[in-house]
Amino acid sequence: xxxxxxxxxxxxxxxxxxxxxxxxxxxxxxxxxxxxxxxxxxxxxxxxxxxxxxxxxxxxxxxxxxxxxxxxxxxxxxxxxxxxxxxxxxxxxxxxxxxxxxxxxxxxxxxx
Amino acid sequence: xxxxxxxxxxxxxxxxxxxxxxxxxxxxxxxxxxxxxxxxxxxxxxxxxxxxxxxxxxxxxxxxxxxxxxxxxxxxxxxxxxxxxxxxxxxxxxxxxxxxxxxxxxxxxxxxxxxx
Numbered sequence: 001x002x003x004x005x006x007x008x009x010x011x012x013x014x015x016x017x018x019x020x021x022x023x024x025x026x027x028x029x030x031x032x033x034x035x036x037x038x039x040x041x042x043x044x045x046x047x048x049x050x051x052x053x054x055x056x057x058x059x060x061x062x063x064x065x066x067x068x069x070x071x072x073x074x075x076x077x078x079x080x081x082x083x084x085x086x087x088x089x090x091x092x093x094x095x096x097x098x099x100x101x102x103x104x105x106x107x108x109x110x111x112x
Numbered sequence: 113x114x115x116x117x118x119x120x121x122x123x124x125x126x127x128x129x130x131x132x133x134x135x136x137x138x139x140x141x142x143x144x145x146x147x148x149x150x151x152x153x154x155x156x157x158x159x160x161x162x163x164x165x166x167x168x169x170x171x172x173x174x175x176x177x178x179x180x181x182x183x184x185x186x187x188x189x190x191x192x193x194x195x196x197x198x199x200x201x202x203x204x205x206x207x208x209x210x211x212x213x214x215x216x217x218x219x220x221x222x223x224x225x226x227x228x
Contacts, residue, residue, distance in 0.1 A: 043205045044217075045219070046218065099146065099158060100158075100215065100217055101158060102156045
């Protein structure tokens with residue numbers, strides 16, 4: 001069955017450092033992979049999408065990589081800030097008509 | 113960006129009552145919407161896919177008679193939790209899919225359901 005694993009239940013990072021979150025998937029051949037941010041008691045917010053033929057995507061302080069051989073995506077936040085503290089969810093997606101299944105999420109805490 | 117409105121944000125009800133949750137796409141049309149449930153400190157679990165003008169597609173283990181979904185227009189899907197019980201207490205979130213072909217989902221703010 002399809003499985004999505006995200007690293008560690010919680011990640012604590014010193015402000016200013018780079019946070020790196022991992023998303024591994026099995027029994028999937030996603031056309032692209034999405035990352036969302038979720039704050040407590042709120043719905044997720046779309047951040048970035050990377051296609052299977054793209055190795056890397058950047059948006060401001062965010063960077064996403066996608067390795068279809070390793071079946072892994074890495075999500076980086078550079079120059080992290082306390083406001084980046086949230087849960088981050090990855091979602092490998094089969095195609096434009098596919099339902100989206102989310103990983104368990106990684107709770108990121110940035111300490112001042 | 114696309115906005116999805118979900119109402120109510122919080123509801124407390126007695127066991128045995130039915131609760132209706134609305135999900136509206138405010139500035140775009142959504143032929144497909146999704147309903148998720150999230151328990152504390154857990155990820156979102158897809159319950160069903162709501163299709164405009166047709167029956168919803170439920171995920172395995174989700175009771176379709178318990179969670180009634182109606183998607184009567186291109187901007188509105190409703191989830192009704194029938195005869196709610198304490199174990200139905202959860203955070204329910206809807207989303208609507210971008211029609212641009214990339215399958216980005218825009219989420220509502222969620223509904224916190226507490227069944228006494």
